[in-house]
Amino acid sequence: MLIRVSTNTRTVASALDDLKALTGKHAIWSEFKYSRGMQVFWEGKPAEHLYQIREGAVRTYRLLADGRRQIGMFYLPGDIFGVEIGELHRFSAEAITDTTVWLTGCHNLFEGPTGDDLADSRKIFDLLHQNLQHVQNHMVILGRETALEKLAHFLLEMDRRMKRPKLMLLPMTRRDIGDYLGLSLETVSRSFSRFQDQGILSFTKPRGPFTGQTGRQVVLHNREKLAQLAGGIGLVAIPQQSEPSGR
Amino acid sequence: MLIRVSTNTRTVASALDDLKALTGKHAIWSEFKYSRGMQVFWEGKPAEHLYQIREGAVRTYRLLADGRRQIGMFYLPGDIFGVEIGELHRFSAEAITDTTVWLTGCHNLFEGPTGDDLADSRKIFDLLHQNLQHVQNHMVILGRETALEKLAHFLLEMDRRMKRPKLMLLPMTRRDIGDYLGLSLETVSRSFSRFQDQGILSFTKPRGPFTGQTGRQVVLHNREKLAQLAGGIGLVAIPQQSEPSGR
């Protein structure tokens, strides 16, 4: 391990409380609004701002030449995004619904004037830490899990990040979820139905006639079963002989 | 963009030259050997060392409860690994073949005594930068590409990292490649055969009777075709209305 940043692994959402502290005393935050579908930033463009969602939701994604899309992350109220290690954004970002953000100019870790900025920047590392961890977990999910396992992971992730609400309101479409999990939207829909059949979850407003936003209003009835279906990610492998033959 | 580390994006392999500089003057490097299949470190254990491969190859991976494996990265001679943002390793690592590494104790970015260490740590950020970029690319590959596209990417990655050799010697098995790309070993083998049929690559020692390590000795005949098959990752999406409605 190289960089010991900070041991507490607080959720991004909780960072809402000390937003100012994060970028130092001199940072200026502005409020901006993006309507549904609008771009927040583009892949390949310089990363010049740091964003925090006040209301709404944002997806980051990358497109292949033929239109296939991989969504990297969904950002919910309180989440901070736009932080990159390099100079450029490596994913595009757009508003899923009408979204209000606070944003500030680029906070530069190494070119700041004082060590004071560096101290503040530990929080930035927390964000990077979470980002990397999320991407690494997601890699395993994408590469080695089935549709049902993927959806179970997705639901548990959203549930956790929304603080286990009674009623979970998903801002994203089935297609978004599919592009997040490496599935078609139909498979996502079928997997939802299957979970519903098994009594793991249900939708508000009786199933038959949907109201536009229905199919987005999810109640989780059995988180344990869901966690069981999701399967263990991050389990340690079976120990075996492992000492190096020193010199 | 938040952290401007350094604009040059040198390959990890090229870092071989100034290994000492990377961890500062006081770092002590030792040589260790791992025989085939031995563990280098475990997921979930404290990350206490930094490794550079002198000879051989290493894979990092994570296991699911039922044995499914996702390989995160292959490390080749010259590559540095073991660097983490947090305190713990989030993947396990083991030697693919008999491997010699140089390793040094934990280099701690923030708890170092002087600003001198911080300056050195920029190189560490280059490594983190590459790691994150690789994982993000891999996520797209795992989530949205076909078997042939995945293998094409893999071959081009190995080709690039080995500096486009005439003859590419792959240290890993078909199963390793499959677990890296989210495929079964049979699909990997079939995809190799298909590339061979198309004249994109060939194996040394005539195809029919394989000699143990054959099927590992690859000659790329048509990198352009391979790049074409790999498809564009990182293409910028179609521009559209994107200005925020300021306040």
Add this chain to the structure above:
DNA sequence: CGACTCCTTGACAGCGTTCAACAGTAGTGG
């Protein structure tokens, strides 16, 4: 009301997995 988006469901195809057999090599021990 009409166009559009979103979701669900059915039917079917196909890509990739699984199961299996076979071949060649390396390693081991007698």
Add this chain to the structure above:
DNA sequence: CCACTACTGTTGAACGCTGTCAAGGAGTCG
């Protein structure tokens, strides 16, 4: 040196999960 085992890789055949195509219902918005 040779038999034996283990490992690796290739290929065939069948299966099945997931994608694709299609249709239809429901809600939203202008």
